[in-house]
Every structure is written in structure tokens, then in C-alpha cells.
Amino acid sequence: MTIRLAGLPEADQDRIGRTRASVAALHAELPRNELVVWTAGNVSEKVPELTSGHQLFVIKPSGVSYDELSAENMVVCTLDGQKIDDGTADSLTPSSDTAAHAYVYRHMDHVGGVVHTHSTFATAWAARAEPIPCVLTMMADEFGGDVPVGPFALIGDDSIGQGIVETLRESRSKAVLMERHGPFTIGADAKAAVKAAVMCEEVARTVHYARAYGDPVRIDQAQIDSLYARYQNVYGQKGNTA
Amino acid sequence: MTIRLAGLPEADQDRIGRTRASVAALHAELPRNELVVWTAGNVSEKVPELTSGHQLFVIKPSGVSYDELSAENMVVCTLDGQKIDDGTADSLTPSSDTAAHAYVYRHMDHVGGVVHTHSTFATAWAARAEPIPCVLTMMADEFGGDVPVGPFALIGDDSIGQGIVETLRESRSKAVLMERHGPFTIGADAKAAVKAAVMCEEVARTVHYARAYGDPVRIDQAQIDSLYARYQNVYGQKGNTA
Amino acid sequence: MTIRLAGLPEADQDRIGRTRASVAALHAELPRNELVVWTAGNVSEKVPELTSGHQLFVIKPSGVSYDELSAENMVVCTLDGQKIDDGTADSLTPSSDTAAHAYVYRHMDHVGGVVHTHSTFATAWAARAEPIPCVLTMMADEFGGDVPVGPFALIGDDSIGQGIVETLRESRSKAVLMERHGPFTIGADAKAAVKAAVMCEEVARTVHYARAYGDPVRIDQAQIDSLYARYQNVYGQKGNTA
Amino acid sequence: MTIRLAGLPEADQDRIGRTRASVAALHAELPRNELVVWTAGNVSEKVPELTSGHQLFVIKPSGVSYDELSAENMVVCTLDGQKIDDGTADSLTPSSDTAAHAYVYRHMDHVGGVVHTHSTFATAWAARAEPIPCVLTMMADEFGGDVPVGPFALIGDDSIGQGIVETLRESRSKAVLMERHGPFTIGADAKAAVKAAVMCEEVARTVHYARAYGDPVRIDQAQIDSLYARYQNVYGQKGNTA
DSSP: OOOOOTTSOHHHHHHHHHHHHHHHHHHTHHHHTTOOSTTOEEEEEEOOOOTTOOOEEEEOBTTOOGGGOOTTTOEEEETTSOBOOOOOTTOOOBOTTHHHHHHHHHHOTTOOEEEEEOOHHHHHHHHTTOOBOOOSHHHHHHHSSOBOEEOOOOTTSSHHHHHHHHHHHTOSOSEEEETTTEEEEEESSHHHHHHHHHHHHHHHHHHHHHGGGSOOOOOOHHHHHHHHHHHHHHSSBTTBOO | OOOOOTTOOHHHHHHHHHHHHHHHHHHTHHHHTTOOSTTOEEEEEEOOOOTTOOOEEEEOBTTOOGGGOOTTTOEEEETTSOBOOOOOTTOOOBOTTHHHHHHHHHHOTTOOEEEEEOOHHHHHHHHTTOOBOOOSHHHHHHHSSOBOEEOOOOTTSSHHHHHHHHHHHTOSOSEEEETTTEEEEEESSHHHHHHHHHHHHHHHHHHHHHGGGSOOOOOOHHHHHHHHHHHHHHSSBTTBOO | OOOOOTTSOHHHHHHHHHHHHHHHHHHTHHHHTTOOSTTOEEEEEEOOOOTTOOOEEEEOBTTOOGGGOOTTTOEEEETTSOBOOOOOTTOOOBOTTHHHHHHHHHHOTTOOEEEEEOOHHHHHHHHTTOOBOOOSHHHHHHHSSOBOEEOOOOTTSSHHHHHHHHHHHTOSOSEEEETTTEEEEEESSHHHHHHHHHHHHHHHHHHHHHGGGSOOOOOOHHHHHHHHHHHHHHSSBTTBOO | OOOOOTTOOHHHHHHHHHHHHHHHHHHTHHHHTTOOSTTOEEEEEEOOOOTTOOOEEEEOBTTOOGGGOOTTTOEEEETTSOBOOOOOTTOOOBOTTHHHHHHHHHHOTTOOEEEEEOOHHHHHHHHTTOOBOOOSHHHHHHHSSOBOEEOOOOTTSSHHHHHHHHHHHTOSOSEEEETTTEEEEEESSHHHHHHHHHHHHHHHHHHHHHGGGSOOOOOOHHHHHHHHHHHHHHSSBTTBOO
């Protein structure tokens, strides 16, 4: 069933419906990749190419378990983080992290997807406010360097969004470890942001174990640059790195 | 099939049957969230609003595997921990932790659900008798501060129940780490207590890894208070924080 | 399909068939509880009460994956570890650990089931030749004290079996950590030995993490004795502690 | 559906089709054994006994998720790492690690299968450029000694392949930890190489935990030799050690 927003062209309604379905489905990757417990993580995606000129994104409803998510109970918001009333009876409250997602979309035009989790090892680095050093080829490939730390910020205003944007603007990394909170990742679409969340936890875990018995050597910057350029352009099918 | 207790109004029998079903189903969350091995964990729930005035709770039978649990083989007890004879042929012995659950219900009126596990990381902190410091926003959200340690106590009398109640009364935490034993969690209902058990293990694990390479900084008390108040009131759908 | 051994009374053939089915099914618990990778673990069970007076046990075939196990491809052996020829076309070679299982059955009459794994944390303690100290109530319950270490021994003769028996005879523990090798567990039947293997790994893991930040205090011997006595007699349904 | 390569005898086309199916199916073992996240690992297998004299191998397409793999979307390459055009419409780009696999097949005639992962614990040892010492009987069985480290090498030419071959030629090990990159394993066929990848991660994990509280003692070389010889010849059914 496609939920229709009032007053939008049919093509836009269809596009929103497809984004709802895609975001709902991608949430299944969070528990599958052991990035979340209970309801503690969320995915959003900007709706691309609306003919009406609206700028909208789709996000998880707050406090709903991953098993119960469907295209229908996703929440549609403006880039100000205001929920769109789509006239359905059981319209839900969006994720409590909606303001942070919205801030990222407003300030980073190339971002089409955002993911937030409290995945164990990434959050452990975040608890120490320590960036993950780029000591693995797979970090150079995916993140193009260290995974940086963003400031400690409380929920409730734009502090978290600002911290994410300021940190990621100075880095090639698609992931930021918000201090004593957890990782946020970005991508060209939601799938790419989910991939970054998966890779962020994996490198956080691997480097955690690696340093238990010695400090791994950082890869030379020129080699990181070479690996990153290759992976972004050559890996995958026709440049699709997701 | 609804099991009928003798001499109770039908409305009460129905209410007990629904609690049996709910408690049986919630046990599946324990292995699913990797909180238990074999049969080593249990969930109970107080039966709400019995018109007959009885105070009853439903708990797991002792030593039965999670795969074999059903509404029918749950055990119904009074708040003294005495099993109710419901006249079924294969009535089972309640969990060996029944006395501790009963003590909590007798002494904490707002508690409607209790969970006990030996989940790995929470039990590791319990083995050292060390509280988990509140160094993550998700701890402030869910527990409102540190997760405290309760005394070492042997099974067989009210020592464990007393230790749980005395520790939790002095804390906002829904979880207590009983020394060299394991965590007990409470909630308004069994689902909330299960959520607390899941979150307790997750923060125990994350902070365990975080401190391997430095001591994470505790969140300021005023900020903890702010996060806790917000989460208890704003998160989820219409105040449902489960 | 029941495989019939030549020259045995039908009652004994049926009993062997039931043990084959039970041992095949119990192997599924090893990967399910993450005690094994690939084919590296095995379960055996003595066939009880054969009217013919034969002493037999059923064990896993060597190098066969857990997905492919069935009652039919289990291997039946004498207590000398010699495979019984049951006349089926594709009779398989028994586990390379068969001699160790057989030695245990020959020398410990009360043992009806044996399990061997290389489960990660138990094997980590075994690699250091270090017993697991009894610092958790669940260790006192299940093992009645420390989990002891057995000698380093090579496969190929009775060295491993002797090491298991000599170590377990001096302990209440159902588990022994064979040095630089891995755990063996025993029980009244195969299910009890599988439970002991699951519990052994869980306490090995929990105590591993517990001691990372301090030495947990051993439980007093009198309290261990009390917990052990209670658990062996009171826990479960009618004394069934499996 | 069997994909037919142009100009090959039908028997060879069938043989390629069977290898496609086998390689596609074996990829499922990588996530099942938790050796990979997202698309970060690959399996290849040399096509045996082609009557046309061609030397070919089958490998994963680049950047395609494990759920989407099938016999049809596997990629067939020459031992120079050049993709064979099989005339299908959606022919895919082979794994970005194809050159390394091809180099191994060109320089090690006895190798019929190659696996590459970034499995967590093996990669942690690789990050420190530290070989895994042979302190467990299961390491002696499977690897015949330490698991060695290969040089740091960038993707894009034959450096990785050379590093793998030079390291493995001086060892009995089926696994090499490429520095700051991850493990590559070899075998007589792809299934044996997958088994080696599974065992490599398991011993990397177990020895990681073992050394946390002391240095496990290496097994004597003569005993390693004895265990290795026995396992390669006696274990499994009729010498099949997979």
C-alpha cells in the first residue's frame, strides 16, 4: 500500500513511497549486523528529485522495535525536522534523533542518507573521545583516514547536528564518533550510510583488539590516499561502492 | 488454551491467561539478545488489576529450556512466592529464583516485572563488585546514573530479594548487579524489565571495552538528570519507553 | 529408519537406535551455543541397559559437518573404542577422539555422556594451563568449585583419556581443561555433558572478562558446598538438573 | 541454468558450471562463520581438469552482497586474472582481489582454492604484523606451526600475490596474515581454503584471549610435526580433512 501525501503530484507520492519502503527495509541491516540492541538506532534517507521542489526525508518512528517497522509506519519530515501530516490514522512520532538528521541534510548537500547507532566498539572509542587510527587497508578504502571524534553534545537542540557537520566537513570519513554517545554515518544514500555504519563498527572492533598487544603502525598518508582513490572509483560494479 | 484457576472470576482467569502468554513470549528475548545460556535466566510479571483482590505473578518453571516454554507451563505464584495449584496435571516447580522475585513485588509497589540473568558482561562487573559508571548518554537515558552493585547473598531465603530492594531503593537504576551472581532488573511491566536487562548488558559490554585504553569521563550529574528526564518523558510513542 | 546391529535382541537394537537419534540431535547444540567451528567438537553417549550385557556407546563420525549428522551416520563403538560393524554400506570412521571417550567410560562408571570441544574461552584458559577460579554462584552451582586443568597429552594412545579421568576423579567438576587442547565434559547422560560444556564456556568467558580490571574474590568453600548441594538436588523439575 | 562459454567442449562447460555453483555456495560460509561484514571477502576455485587445456578459475563479482550471489553471477577468469567473456548480458566485474588470487594459482600448482577475508582477530594480528604462535593442538593439526605474516603491499599490481606466495612457500601453513590488511588462505580446493579461513580466525581469537593473562607455551616442534602428520592423514573419512 502506498501512503499518499495530500497536495503532492502523484510522481512525488510514488517517490516518497519508494523511499519509505527502502528505509524500512534497511533498518533490518542494523540488528542483522549487530549494530543495535532493542530500538537504539535509526536510518534516514532524503527523498530524491521531488518535482514539487519539496525537500523531505524519511526516518524511523521513535521507540518502535525493528520487527515492527514497515513502509507504512516510517515518518516523513521536512529538512527542518517537522513531521509531515500524511493523514493516516496512526501517524507516529519520529525518532528522537530527527533534529540531528535534519541538520545534516540542511548543511551537507551531497548527503542523501544518515545512520545513527550505539554499536559497541565504535561507542567504546567514543566513550574515550579517541579517534580510530587508520592502521588497516580497509579503513583507508572506506574512510580515507582516521575515524574522527565529534564533541559531547546533549539532545534537544542543534548541538549534535552541528557537531556532526563540523567534524565531517574537515575529514573524508563517512563516520563520526560523537563523544560518550555513539557513531553517526553519512552516505550518498541510506544504503551507503548503513554500509559505513557496518564498516565503522568492524574497524573499531578490529583496531580495539589489535592494539591490545602493541601499537599498530598507521598507514602512510600517500598510501592511504592511493587506496581511498582506488576504492571510491574502481571497487564494485560500475562505481557502485555500496 | 486458557488455564483456569479454581474459584476465580472469569475476568481474573482471562487476565492471568494473558499474563501467562506475555511472560512465556518475553522469555524468547533472553536468548535472542544473548543474555542467557541453557536455562539460566527468568522473567516474571505481576498480574495486573485482579477484581478478586488477589496479588499474583507469573514466572518461568525451573530448569525448562526456552524452546519448551508456553503459556501453559508458566507457573503462577502469590506474592509470598507460593505456587498456585491450578489443577493441571503437569504443574511445574517455579524458578529457583522465585523467592527473590516475590520479595521485590512485596516491597516495591511500582514494580510490575522482574528479570534475572547471568549475562556475560554485567556478571563480569558483578564478579568484581564494581558499579558501571555512567559514561554514556544511553546509560543516562535508561538508568539515570551508575548501575549499582548489590550484596553477595546466598539463595534459599530472602537475602537476595532484600539486597535487590535495598540497592534499587537508593538509585534511579532499573538494574542491580548482585555481587558474584548477576543482574536483576525491574520495570513497570515485564517488557520494560526485559528492556532494562538488554540495556544493562549492552552498557556493561561497551564500558568494559571503553576502559581498556583509558578511563572514560563520567557525564556531569546535571546533564545526566536532563537526559534521564527527557528520555523517560519524551522518547517513544506517547510516553511508551519500552 | 532404525539401523539394526546383527545378533542383538530387538530391544537392544531399539535402545541403540534411540541413543543414535539422541546423540545426533544433541550435536546441534554445539554450533547453536557457539562451542565449535567447522567439525571440531563431538558428543558421545553410553547406550543404557542393554539386555545382552554389551557395553556400547554412540559417537560422531570424524570430519563430518554438523549439518550432515543424522541417527544413521552416527558410529557405535565398544568401550574399547572399536567400531561395531552394523552392516550398513556407508559405515563411517568414528571421531578421532573416540579413544578418549572410551577410556572415560571404562574408568568412570557413573558417566553416561562425554563432550569435547575447543570452545574459545575454555581453550584460552587451557592454553595457559590455568584453572578457572570459582568466583561466580553459577560456577558453584554447576561445577562445585574451580574448573581444573588436565595434563598436556598427544592424541594416538590413552594419554588424553588418562589425563581426563585422573583430573576429574579429584574434583566435583564435570569439566576439565586439557592443557593447550580444550575442554572435555562429562555427565550422567549426553545432555548433561552438553550442558556442562555450555556452562564451562560461559564461566570461562565471564571470568575472563571479570579479571581484566581486578581479581574477583573466590567464594568461600562452605558457601560453594552449600550452593552445589542445593543446585544438584533442588534445581529443575523433580531433580532433573539438565 | 548453465552459462555456456563460447568455443569450449560441452564437458568443460559443464565443469565450469559446477565450479560456479560450488564457489557461489561456499561464499555463504563466510557470513555464517562471521568472517566478513558487508561484501568484504571472497572465495575462488580453479576449474579442475578442463579437456581443452584452458586454465581458469571462478571468483566472486566485486561489491555484490552475499545474499545476491548465484552460480550465474560468479565471474570466470584466466590465470592471468582476465575475465572470460561468456556472452551473458549482465556480466560483472570480478573481485578487486582477483589479481592476487590469479598470482597464487600461477605460482602454486597444488593450490585449487583461495579465500580472502578481513576476519576480525586474524586482521588484528595482521595489524601488528605478528604471527600467531602455535600454542594449541588444533593449530598444529591444521596449520602445522605458526600462522605467518606476509608483507604490507598495496592493491593494484602483483605485490599482494607475491607476498602471499613467498610467505606460504616457506611454511606448512595454509594461512598468511597480510600486514595491516587481512588473511589469505589456500587449499586443495575452495572448501579446504574456506575451512582454513574458519580455523585461522578461531585460533587467532583463542590465542588473543589466551595471552591476556600470561604467555601460553609453544608446543614442541616434534610434537607439532607428529600432530600435523596425523591430522593430514588420519582425520576425517578416507583422508578427507575438509
